Amino acid sequence: MKLMRKDILPNERITTFFALESMELRQSRNLRHFLVLNLHDKTGGIRGYLWNEPVESATLLKEKSFVKVRGITKILNGSLAIEIEKIRMAEKHEVDLKDFLEIVPGGIDYWHRKLLEQISLIKDSSCKKLVDSFLEDTVFLENFLSTPGGISVHHNYIGGLLEHTVNTMCQAAFIADMHPGLIDKDMLLTGAFLHDIGKTREMHYEIAREYTTEGKLLGHVTLGFSMVNEKISRLDSFPEELAMLLKHMILSHHGELEHGSPVRPATPEALMLHLIENMDAKLNHLYCHLKHSNPENPWSPYDRYLNTEIYQKKHKKTHQREIVEVGI
Numbered sequence: 001m002k003l004m005r006k007d008i009l010p011n012e013r014i015t016t017f018f019a020l021e022s023m024e025l026r027q028s029r030n031l032r033h034f035l036v037l038n039l040h041d042k043t044g045g046i047r048g049y050l051w052n053e054p055v056e057s058a059t060l061l062k063e064k065s066f067v068k069v070r071g072i073t074k075i076l077n078g079s080l081a082i083e084i085e086k087i088r089m090a091e092k093h094e095v096d097l098k099d100f101l102e103i104v105p106g107g108i109d110y111w112h113r114k115l116l117e118q119i120s121l122i123k124d125s126s127c128k129k130l131v132d133s134f135l136e137d138t139v140f141l142e143n144f145l146s147t148p149g150g151i152s153v154h155h156n157y158i159g160g161l162l163e164h165t166v167n168t169m170c171q172a173a174f175i176a177d178m179h180p181g182l183i184d185k186d187m188l189l190t191g192a193f194l195h196d197i198g199k200t201r202e203m204h205y206e207i208a209r210e211y212t213t214e215g216k217l218l219g220h221v222t223l224g225f226s227m228v229n230e231k232i233s234r235l236d237s238f239p240e241e242l243a244m245l246l247k248h249m250i251l252s253h254h255g256e257l258e259h260g261s262p263v264r265p266a267t268p269e270a271l272m273l274h275l276i277e278n279m280d281a282k283l284n285h286l287y288c289h290l291k292h293s294n295p296e297n298p299w300s301p302y303d304r305y306l307n308t309e310i311y312q313k314k315h316k317k318t319h320q321r322e323i324v325e326v327g328i
Contacts, residue, residue, distance in 0.1 A: 002099050006043035008073055010080060015070045017090050019100050021045070025058050037061075037084070039069065041100050049076070050084040057087060066090035066100075097158070101148075101205060104159030108145055111162045118169040119193065124186035126239055130246070131193055133231045140227075143200040151203065151211065153305055154281040154288075161199050164280055168192040171276045187242070188269045191249035195273060198224030198250075221260055224250045249273050282306070 003016035018039035025035055035054035039046050048069060050057055061067065071084040104111055119135070122128050134140055149155025149164040172192040176185035201223045202215030214223065225247055232238050248270055254261035255274040265271040285305055290312060293300035300310040 002041070002096070004043045004099070005041050005046055008046065008080065010073050010075050012073045013071070014073060014082070015068070017041075017066060017068050017095050017099070018046075018048075020061060020063055020065050020067045022063050023058065023061060025054060037067075037087075039067070039082070042098075042102055046080060046082060047076075048082040048084045048087070050087060052085065061087065061089065066095045068094065102157035104155075104157055104163045106163075108159045108162065111159060111166055112145055114166045115162060115169075118166060118173065118189065121173055122186050122189050124190075126235075126242055127186045127190040127246075129235055130228070130231060130238070131190060133235065134193075134197065140197075140200060144197065146205075147200050147203060148205055149196070149199070149281075149284070154284040156288075158205065160284075161196055164277070164284070165193060165196060167280045168195070168273070168277045171280070172272065175272055175276065182268050183272060184269055187245060187249075188272055191246055191253075191269055191273050192276070194224065194228055194246060195250055195253045195277060196220060196224065197227055198222065201227075219260065221251060221254065221262070245269070253277055286310070 003014055005018075008014060008016075018041060021038040021040055023035055023037045025033060027033055032051075033054045035050040035058055037048040037050065039048050048071065066089070068088050068090045069082060069084055070086045071082040073080060073082055075081070119131055122131060134144075145162050146158050147161040148157055149160030155161065155164045169189055169192040172188045173185065176183040176188050198220030202211060202218075202220040204210055204212050204215075218226075228243075228247055228250060232243050245267060248263065248267065249265075252261050252263050252265040252270045253274050255265060255278065257264070265274045282305075285303075289303050289306065290300060290310060293310070293312065295312065298311065298313040300312055302309050
């Protein structure tokens with residue numbers, strides 16, 4: 001059973017598994033080599049120091065991998081650290097990814113079912129063909145179901161993109177039904193499904209949440225636009241105007257140029273998509289912010305994304321995510 005970082009205390013002999021984020025071979029003042037390792041699981045990080053055969057270990061270990069560590073915990077320079085006695089690469093069967101990245105509340109299967117329910121509401125044949133072309137792409141679908149919704153700001157856990165997409169589609173269907181003369185329901189639902197698909201190529205998450213090279217260079221908005229372009233090019237007689245309007249929704253869903261959209265929303269569906277997905281992102285961030293805030297304090301710490309402190313005197317209980325069947 002894995003010992004989690006949050007449960008590790010000073011002056012203990014421990015044996016457990018960590019994700020090895022990075023390592024650096026250094027020299028002490030007496031020119032003795034030692035290896036510094038940055039280790040973590042989903043509950044926190046800890047630094048490890050290896051003095052026994054550090055050069056050999058540096059050649060045997062790989063960054064962005066799982067390792068098994070045995071050592072003694074100590075307070076070094078004011079922080080908890082591990083003096084490592086032995087370390088090796090972990091076997092795949094020895095680690096559970098859920099110990100290193102959180103899973104969407106409710107589980108992947110739950111949100112996958114909800115996704116299919118929302119997609120079933122799309123009646124336009126062209127929109128349906130486009131969405132189905134992604135669902136039938138097994139590589140895309142596997143990534144889509146497990147990719148986080150972000151690195152840090154919102155839905156930053158396995159299945160986060162799936163949850164964010166379903167929530168956005170649920171609200172899209174509700175608003176479209178409320179305003180049938182203003183909003184094209186099929187277009188809004190399709191745009192809601194497509195708006196963040198570029199994140200499946202923007203992020204890597206097996207060991208830690210981090211951006212891929214193309215994610216850093218192109219970003220998920222551009223990647224999503226390119227992915228939709230590619231699928232549409234393979235569909236017979238896809239309506240040109242519909243293709244343009246859907247691609248506009250992807251390009252504009254961040255709302256403002258300074259927030260990463262190359263164009264601003266210029267159709268009712270694009271504007272609604274921006275408002276809905278932005279609201280869901282902020283709500284998720286609010287949950288996560290309050291979850292890590294001390295409920296005994298009347299105010300939460302200042303949050304840069306929300307640009308405020310949050311008054312929580314009436315919310316003394318721990319803020320827990322709940323799966324509520326509203327609009328689904």
